Amino acid sequence: MADLLRREGPEPILRRVIACLRADFLRWPDFDLAPRLASHSAGGVIELMPIADARLYAFKFVNGHPGNTRLGKQTVVAFGVLADVATGYPLLMCEMSVLTALRTAATSALAASVLARSGSRSMALIGTxxxxxxxxxxxxxxxxIDEIRLFDVDPAAVAKARANLDHRGLRLVCATSVAEAVAGADIVTTATADKTRATILTPDLVEPGQHLNAIGGDCPGKTELHPGIVAGARTFVEYEPQTRAEGEIQQMPAGYPVTELWRVLRGDAPGRVSPEDITLFDSVGFALEDFSALRFLWEIAGAGPSLDLIPQPDDPKDLFGSVFSRGQAFERAA
Amino acid sequence: MADLLRREGPEPILRRVIACLRADFLRWPDFDLAPRLASHSAGGVIELMPIADARLYAFKFVNGHPGNTRLGKQTVVAFGVLADVATGYPLLMCEMSVLTALRTAATSALAASVLARSGSRSMALIGTxxxxxxxxxxxxxxxxIDEIRLFDVDPAAVAKARANLDHRGLRLVCATSVAEAVAGADIVTTATADKTRATILTPDLVEPGQHLNAIGGDCPGKTELHPGIVAGARTFVEYEPQTRAEGEIQQMPAGYPVTELWRVLRGDAPGRVSPEDITLFDSVGFALEDFSALRFLWEIAGAGPSLDLIPQPDDPKDLFGSVFSRGQAFERAA
Structure with missing residues (x-):
């Protein structure tokens, strides 16, 4: 899969993932939806995220362990499986750390395409x-977007992002504070990882008309925005039952109004109403996005190398004989 | 894994899986338990079954599609993953069709060891x-057990089971009816697959003192026993919240009393009280059993061949750079 992504390049891949995502969000009612199943421990969380339409079933295994980078491991690793609803047979299994990053970014951009004010050109990126x-x-x-303002408490992370984004047609500004990155930006993306209530943005930093793309707060007890920002914003979510527990809005009363993104994409609900609105996409990551990413991969690459995960006995009722040859005990004894 | 099982032989493997299962059932309160997440469709069901203790997380992907045998495919295929709770990293992935059959049989035998009357020697096997x-x-x-009475509506399935069980120290009797198989048996195992309300056993066939091991009824709408049998039996289950929806007891009122097997194994609740009791193990299959099977495999075999499912960037924050080389767009353009 890495070869495939490398061959195509990130920009064309992103455009295609966004097209798949948009198509799947537009047929939202076709899906059998459920909040993810999370297993929390002291160091992090392991989640299963299943979803299906009438033809394809998908799930993702994904963890979130903020302490992993100190061990030289990834905070998030993930793999996904696509299966055939008609037979239950797995079709495709693949690593999804990169696909997750791709589909998260694609979802963010898709949301911003209907929520950010028109003519947006600059984005602050808090957490690199x-x-x-x-x-x-x-x-x-x-x-x-042609200007990216980078800020992270870790200067090495900023240098890394800057080097990776060099020569890609973006003006890159390394900000010395969150305030400097955010001031005058059209869009503010927060992508920090601590499993805690953090306050990356405070209300005084946010300007009328900005679109906030909050992707770091994505599980119970993990938020990035001061509740005053959420209170003053028009808020959009992926799947309300999951976001109520996991998103920035876990800080708000149960009646705090939100709109699901698919309704805006379908034209069933308004997105940004005025250029002065502060819009917030409170993104936590939803199974539909993984479905779209896996479907994308399946369509462009097929199954790839085959994995020996399904026994194929001559007689499907003869599972035993497919593993243990007949009379084996007798032969051993003889 | 097939090689490993073949080398060891089914009997030693079963004894070791039963030992792992018993140890894990005895520490039941250590586990983070949840009913499985099922996605039902017209042709079958696809399920995810997660479970964790403080050290290991496991889940199984498993389907159930009764029509698959008509396509030359397996009714049930499954694979499982064991992961490290501390980091969220997957440790082991393996095919589980065979492991599922092993752990289901091991659980049945473990339950019967505390529920069947002592001195049991014969078992009817309905569904081969x-x-x-x-x-x-x-x-x-x-x-x-040294006598097995085989019955199936499909004579080829009986012949298959008979051939596989030949020369393994069992007296094999091919019965011509369910009644003939059940009459006088100490234990009756029902293992049929139709996704429907079936009545494999009726009350008139069941004798005082018999232990019923019902493993085929395992999802909503799929049962094997006449409710009159359940009403007259002392019933034991794996995990009550799941079995209420999926087991034979879905036919009974919500207050119908059941006992979880782990409590009997720990001596916290009675099992069989009298030699005349009809005991019923209403088995649907629970994530703990897969956990034990995966732990068993991990302990005897380790991870096996490594799968390229986790990216290992030099810098864990540099996921992008690990896939897309820096300046790639520039190089392509040059």
């Missing part, structure tokens, strides 16, 4: 870890 | 499909 470059390029491809 | 031989050998190894 594993997601950062994908976000920058998705917004460039979808909205024509 | 993919599970049959595993059941027969697990009961032989655990309880000393």
């Amino acid at each position: 870890g594993a997601q950062a470059e994908f976000q920058a390029l998705a917004f460039q491809q979808t909205l024509g | 499909g993919a599970q049959a031989e595993f059941q027969a050998l697990a009961f032989q190894q655990t309880l000393g």
